[in-house]
Amino acid sequence: MLRDSGTAHEELPMSKVPNFVARFFLRACSAIEASLFSSNRTEELTVMRYAIVIERGPTSYGAYVPDLPGCAAAAETREGVLELIREAIEFHLEEMQAEGITVPEPTSSAEYVVVGAS
Numbered sequence: 001m002l003r004d005s006g007t008a009h010e011e012l013p014m015s016k017v018p019n020f021v022a023r024f025f026l027r028a029c030s031a032i033e034a035s036l037f038s039s040n041r042t043e044e045l046t047v048m049r050y051a052i053v054i055e056r057g058p059t060s061y062g063a064y065v066p067d068l069p070g071c072a073a074a075a076e077t078r079e080g081v082l083e084l085i086r087e088a089i090e091f092h093l094e095e096m097q098a099e100g101i102t103v104p105e106p107t108s109s110a111e112y113v114v115v116g117a118s
Contacts, residue, residue, distance in 0.1 A: 048093075048103075048105070048106055049106055050065050050067055050068065050089055050106045050108070051065070051066060051067065051106065051108040051109055051110050052064065052065050052085050052089075053065075053066065053110070054078065054081060054082075054085075056078075059076070060074055060075060060076050060081075061074065061075055061076070061077065061078050061080070061081040062074045062081065063081045063082070063084070063085040064085075065085070065088075065089060065092075066108040067104055067105075067106050067107055067108050068089065068092050068093075068104065070092070071085075071088050071089060071092040072085075072088065073085040073087075073088045
């Protein structure tokens with residue numbers, strides 16, 4: 001069973017969880033376990049900085065990554081969506097690498113424009 005973190009939703013039987021969600025959950029558990037029990041981490045990490053867009057809806061926040069189509073997250077709070085989109089990006093990149101797909105370099109950026117409104 002999977003539970004929605006911090007909300008009062010019902011538990012969802014694994015048979016009704018989409019495959020990609022179940023894979024994400026299992027990978028996340030494996031990654032946590034590996035990092036807890038690995039005493040000699042010698043692999044080098046390439047750090048990439050992806051721009052994200054956060055949108056506030058009537059009852060939740062959503063986030064997506066313009067450079068990674070299909071990579072998105074939603075949560076009840078801004079902090080929650082930031083945490084989930086970071087995890088979603090990591091999972092998205094791991095899956096791309098596992099499938100032999102070239103990971104795209106980050107190219108998007110964000111700016112704010114100030115305008116007067118009447």
